[in-house]
Amino acid sequence: KNEVEQSPQNLTAQEGEFITINCSYSVGISALHWLQQHPGGGIVSLFMLSSGKKKHGRLIATINIQEKHSSLHITASHPRDSAVYICAVRSKTGNQFYFGTGTSLTVIP
Amino acid sequence: DTGVSQNPRHKITKRGQNVTFRCDPISEHNRLYWYRQTLGQGPEFLTYFQNEAQLEKSRLLSDRFSAERPKGSFSTLEIQRTEQGDSAMYLCASSLSGTQYFGPGTRLLVL
Numbered sequence: 001k002n003e004v005e006q007s008p009q010n011l012t013a014q015e016g017e018f019i020t021i022n023c024s025y026s027v028g029i030s031a032l033h034w035l036q037q038h039p040g041g042g043i044v045s046l047f048m049l050s051s052g053k054k055k056h057g058r059l060i061a062t063i064n065i066q067e068k069h070s071s072l073h074i075t076a077s078h079p080r081d082s083a084v085y086i087c088a089v090r091s092k093t094g095n096q097f098y099f100g101t102g103t104s105l106t107v108i109p
Numbered sequence: 110d111t112g113v114s115q116n117p118r119h120k121i122t123k124r125g126q127n128v129t130f131r132c133d134p135i136s137e138h139n140r141l142y143w144y145r146q147t148l149g150q151g152p153e154f155l156t157y158f159q160n161e162a163q164l165e166k167s168r169l170l171s172d173r174f175s176a177e178r179p180k181g182s183f184s185t186l187e188i189q190r191t192e193q194g195d196s197a198m199y200l201c202a203s204s205l206s207g208t209q210y211f212g213p214g215t216r217l218l219v220l
Contacts, residue, residue, distance in 0.1 A: 004151075031207060043152075043200065043211035044111070086151050096165060097142070099151030 003027045006087050006100035013107050019074040021103045023087030026068065034061050034072050035086040037102065043086075046072070077107045111135075113212035115201050121218045122191055129187045130215045134203030141184050142209065143176055144200040145169070152200055158184060191219045 004025045013019050023032070034046040047054050047061040049070065054061050058077075063070040074081055084102040091098070112135040122128050134141050139160050144152035155174070157165040160181040170176075173191075178184040188195055196219045202209040 033209065035211075042213055043202075045208050045210065048207050088151070096157075096167070097144075097152075097154040099144075099153065101149070101151045 002100070003098040004087055004089055004100040006085075006103050008103060009101070010104045011106070013077050013105070015078060015107055015109050017077050017107075019077050019081075019105065019107075021072045021085050021087075021105070023070045023072070023100055024068060025070075025087075025089045025098070027089065027098060028092035029065075029068075029089040030092050031090045032063055032070050033088040033090070033097075034070070035088060037084040037086060039083075046085075074105075077105075079107045079109050082106050111210040111212065113201060113203050113210050115199075115212040115215050117215055118213060119216050119218075121220065124191060124193060124219055126191055127187065127189045128191055128217065129185055130199055130201075130217075132184045132186070132201030132203075132212055134182070134184070134201070135205075135210055136182070138203035138205045138210070139181070140204045141178055142202045142204075143184070143186050144202065146198045146200055146214070147196075155186075188217075191217075193219050195219050 007022045031050045036044045049063045058075045060073040084104050086102045087100040114133045116131045141158045143155040146152040156176050158178040173189045176186045198214045200214045201212040
């Protein structure tokens with residue numbers, strides 16, 4: 001079993017829809033990251049969270065430490081949001097990072 | 110462009126050959142990470158440096174893999190006696206205070 005599980009694996013949405021991607025983890029963490037990976041392979045860090053909620057533009061990330069769960073929300077989705085979204089956690093004990101397998105999002109105009 | 114560069118961007122090699130990849134992090138970043146990513150999977154952690162010290166190594170990093178960061182700036186990842194299973198994207202990331210900035214990756218194909 002992976003230390004980080006994401007759902008759904010694939011997601012197709014119409015432009016303008018509200019999108020939620022979920023991440024659950026099983027290890028103690030010091031921080032959780034949401035990453036965006038475009039088809040060319042480049043990875044961009046979206047958020048780093050250790051508690052609560054962060055917002056950047058149309059993106060919102062939340063984390064519940066007790067439930068070991070995080071969500072990434074995209075409001076008013078747009079085709080340029082199409083990418084793979086990856087959840088990663090940094091272990092509490094050191095500098096190990098564990099990654100989910102990603103959620104492939106396609107936003108249709 | 111995040112400011113992290115990796116070279117080469119692509120490498121094709123024959124099984125059994127040695128390969129070396131280079132990562133140049135953002136200059137003031139003291140932390141540097143190497144990851145491996147295969148198709149359809151998330152990145153897998155390989156190793157981590159703080160300055161020139163290699164502080165963490167994944168069990169994925171077999172004895173054929175070695176990484177260095179001799180002066181605490183650029184880093185190299187060497188794979189000796191490459192195997193077909195080493196074919197993957199090798200990603201480097203650097204950070205100063207937590208957020209990681211990823212390089213474009215080196216895509217390795219072992220024939």
